[in-house]
Amino acid sequence: MEEIVNKIAESSLEVFDLEDYFPGEHVVELDISQWLLEGFILKEKEFRQQLKDFDWSIYQDKYVGITCSTDAILPAWTFALIAVYLKPIVLKVIHGTKEQVVEEWYKDILAKTDYSPFQDKPVILKGCSKKEVPQSVYTLAIQKLMPFARSIMFGEACSAVPLYKRTR
Structure with a gap:
């Protein structure tokens, strides 16, 4: 044989x-609807306070996509303000979905x-x-x-x- x-x-x-x-776990999506009233309404003062009080360390050394899972109409500065909090601790931050971050x-x-x-x-x-x-x-x-x-x-x-x- x-x-x-x-x-x-x-x-x-x-x-x-x-x-x-x-x-793997290095890429995450951050849904900002959690900081909106009923998931749709941005009240600036409360929104800013929630961002200030949030524990951002969970995003340490990650690639983060900022998105909103609801059809909320948001001011143009919304995603930029969140990026201000993320930038010092993440590897990269984008405005987009988890697939876009991948x-x-x-x-x-x-x-x-x-x-x-x-x-x-x-x-x-x-x-x-x-x-x-x-x-x-x-x-x-x-x-x-x-x-x-x-x-x-x-x-x-x-x-x-x-x-x-x-x-x-």
């Missing part, structure tokens, strides 16, 4: 897995990543995620990999879809 050889394991194929960079996290991480290990190699951009990696991040990742990789496929080694091949 002939020995089964794992040709994928023996190849120079490299896997780029975006789940390796998933932020995208920001990936933008920052992928901008700092060293892609030289993928130089002139075939790469698989792993696509079967257990975690919710936003689709936009795959678009960003392939752009970061293209200057380095010889070729890029999407998916798993057993069923990869070719996306890019460097021309000679």
Whole structure:
């Protein structure tokens, strides 16, 4: 009987897995409706006092998206004022949802990543995620990999879809 050889394991194929960079608990959403009267009405004096009394330390070293889950009509300065309280303790604050904050996290991480290990190699951009990696991040990742990789496929080694091949 002939020995089964794992040709994928023996190849120079490299896997780029975006789940390796998933932020987990580092990304949170802050819903400001908690400080609005009945979740809809901003009373400035009370709002400012609630922000002043709030324990902001729960957001220490996090990426925070400020959002409002209700259809409240808010003054333009509302989100900016909350950012004033967050900025000294967070890694980053944006006006947006948790998914938008995850995208920001990936933008920052992928901008700092060293892609030289993928130089002139075939790469698989792993696509079967257990975690919710936003689709936009795959678009960003392939752009970061293209200057380095010889070729890029999407998916798993057993069923990869070719996306890019460097021309000679």
